[in-house]
Amino acid sequence: MTAPASNAIAVTKILGKLAREEQGRLLSILIGKLRDFQLAEDVLQDAMVSAVSHWGRNGLPASPQAWLLQVAHRKAIDRIRRTKTAELAGADLALLMEEASGQDDNPDIPDERLRLVFTCCHPALERKSQVALTLRxxxxxxxxxxxxxxxxxxxxxxQRLSRAKTKVAAAGIPYEVPGPEQWPARLDAVLGVVYLIFTTGHAGTADDGRDLAQEALFLCRLLNNLRPDDPEIEGCLALLTINHARRAARLDDAGVRIALLDQDRALWEASELKEGLALVEVALSRGRLGPYQIKAAIAACHCEGDTPDWSQILLLYDELLAFEPTDVVRLNRAVALAEAGGLEAAIGIVDGLEAGLSDYQPFHAARAELFVRAGRWQQACMAYEKAIALVANEADKLFLKRRLARVAGN
Known part of the structure; x- marks a missing residue:
């Protein structure tokens, strides 16, 4: 292999690492200056393409991140100059040129990703677009x-991503961290996106491509670093960490889902679990209770001791209902009530949730389990069949089919 070819391969590897670890940081700076998502993405990509040849010939610059920003900045100026509306953008163009001429080769690069997170998760965008833009x-x-x-x-x-980027510009969505009066509501939207990314990945399989559970953990750790000492961020990170610690025990050798109570605890990642449990304690000690802290505490109760403390879990669901009075929380509370000894009361609660959760697969699966415990075999089979018809994940489908076969034999 020739030296130039070898250099190009080495540079490509370095750029791949930079893209994974620094793209969000670099994009946040460029978007903040350019106020244009697509332009920022395009010029950063152009800068990375230029880096392959430049770094291959001349070696790595003292600060690769600063080099990429400077080149991207200049490429943005070139692109704006070529547009038909360059005259209209004269003041902005002049400001960009002034900033470019004053850039150092090794500046102190700020971290503006928190602004980018809140922009991507602005309530003016629908949830699917929020998730897509955050992942991108x-x-x-x-x-x-x-x-x-x-x-x-x-x-x-x-097309969805393009529309979301256009809406950010057209709606004048501010590129900023919200003020104190907006922080709780907006943070909940951000954590909701992070949690949705995690649960999507957590329900997937190893051959789904990029590990979304890891992506969500990366984003949540980023939030925790950028906004330290916030108990809800700590609670969300604790919840994700505890659940992720159990990943190796979630499927059997045939790829079938294993229920939490049946998992081999020896397969849980001890150091990760310890980290998550410690985060729960830190978050709760701040005395500002929130839903993610409660969910993390529930997850912790499932892991500490030989068996879950169902009485404590039931109390925690009562607390959670004050923050999230939803049918899904009521369903989970009913399951905890059954485990704590209130089976018939739990069945009555679940029966009352059918209208709102008829298309929710976990509702039918949970209902089936309650019917099994009550010895109502025919009703259990019917509930399992409904759950199987609604499930999309193959591991869960196999799990439910096994449960159905077990019940059908009674």
């Missing part, structure tokens, strides 16, 4: 990878 800009996923997450065609997802 901060997670660095390709349009194809994001399309696979949502089971969409790549062209469809490309």
């Amino acid at each position: 800009t901060l997670g660095g996923l390709t349009t194809e990878e994001i399309a696979r997450v949502f089971l969409d065609r790549e062209t469809t997802m490309g």
